[in-house]
Amino acid sequence: MKSKAVEIVNFTKKFGDFTAVDNLNLEIYENEVFGLLGPNGSGKTTTLLTIATVYKPTSGDIYVFGHSVTREDYVVRKLVGIAFQEPKAMWIDKPYDLLTWHARIVGYSMSDAKKIVREVMELLGLWEHRNKQFYQLSGGTRKKVELAKVLIQKPRVAILDEPTAQVDVLSKHALWDVIKKLRDEGTTVIIATNDMFEAERVCEKIAIIYKGKLRAMGTISELKDSIPRGDVIEIQYEGSRIPEKLFASLEEYGRIETQSSTLRIYVEKGEEKVLDVIDLFRKNNVKILRIMVKEPTLDDVFTYITGAKLREES
């Protein structure tokens, strides 16, 4: 059985009168890629920065492998590495110097630091930029420098705050592979994102946070299945009408919409029902030209749960 990497217990964080996170409870298990999904200002970054001991909880606590961020912050910091949303460097800093210093701080000897920095910079395509000053780097390259810090550190818990924001599409795919590799090597990865495609592509489990509160949590399929009749079985059939008997049978599965020779049935767990639907068509001698099962997107899940559109909120 997997152990808890991070346990968030009744965590509240206030800045003056503003409540950024309100009584959050969450468990993240070892070797998961866990996503915090929510629009900007939902409390994702505040939660991540508190796990990294950069913020202190107003109330409640967070435990990393059983160590409290309030009482054992130093122990927690040795377990956690973070790639910030905004790259942390002064405009005159050079990536190579910055990463070598970081490697030394996280415990590498000078010769090992040089080796690992080169390795990671080459992996992320940063080597040619090593001696440029930060202001000369593109937004995407700066983000890669942030990610490089975590890859060098190889922490037990890696926190990545919007790791691929400002990164071009090709590099995004490469970075997602790097993140998965990090997980495969034994690191628990927590990603904050408002990119649904990224969340679906990388995360095994997702928590939806909105206005400082946890709204839902589960695997992607669990979240999608949480929308009542959120799946759509779309069938294109031969002919202009289907027999009434078949229509009545299909209605038992869910609401039906028809448009010329296309029929849509709104069902739960569409992947399980689709074979029954095909069977019904066959028994009624109606030929299916095309059939597909559409799942709701995470955007649909977010809208269903919060009543808001993720894209608009972000």
Place this chain on the structure above:
Amino acid sequence: MKNPDLRNNLKIILLVASWDLMKLKNQKVFLAMRIAWFTLQVLVFARAISYIVSQGILAYTGGVDYYYFYLLGIYTSLLYSTSISRGYVVADEFDDGIVEYHLSLPIKRSLFAVGRVLGCSLSTIIFTLPMMAVVYAILKVSNFLSILLSLIFALLFSIGIVGFVLLLVFAVRSADLTDILVGAIDALLVRLSTVFYPLPVIEATGIAPYYVAALMNPISHLSDFLRVLVFPEYYLVLRQGIVPTIVYMVAFSMGFLVIAIEYYERKLEAGGWK
């Protein structure tokens, strides 16, 4: 005015001029500080200059030429302002959110605070080393022990000043307010010290707060300590002797270092100024 063009042009010029006049009301603090400095200069420091001119200086410097007296004072003043600016780098980092990265690093915060204070102080010493070399060359100082002690006490002084700046930065959390405070403290501390005026001269002005401020001022202590190292005869000027100065310098540096560590370790939390 009969010429309408001339009248129109004049109106435009006055309107353009009002742009700068309008800004004046947003610079009340700046104006108040200027007035305060001028008043202080006229009422307090001018008296010290007047005293130096009317009485002759040698009696108040233990026979040390004022030029030499001034050289070690101005070096201390430079060391002070460089320490302030090195410490202020942390304020810039705070502004850019880099403090969040530093707070997340897997090291003890007390060690990090010590490292930062030491780093800022050492870089101050390195930065001001050529200036020290120029001053010591003019003064023809070649005694190794004097130079070594000068460097050690310059470092202690810088540690105290950097610790103080860090504390200010962390506590105030506002770039504008820090700028104003650092500017005000900088102007006051250098003036209310023995950088330019020997302690007996300050005493002779008859302004007790000025004398007490100069006596308590770390800049006075370092500049006088350096003077004693280079010109042992200056020792005669220091009524309290040199031991209290040594104790003061050690306590000053360690005191602010410990307070900065304590603050960094227990109270500091990110959430940048922006």
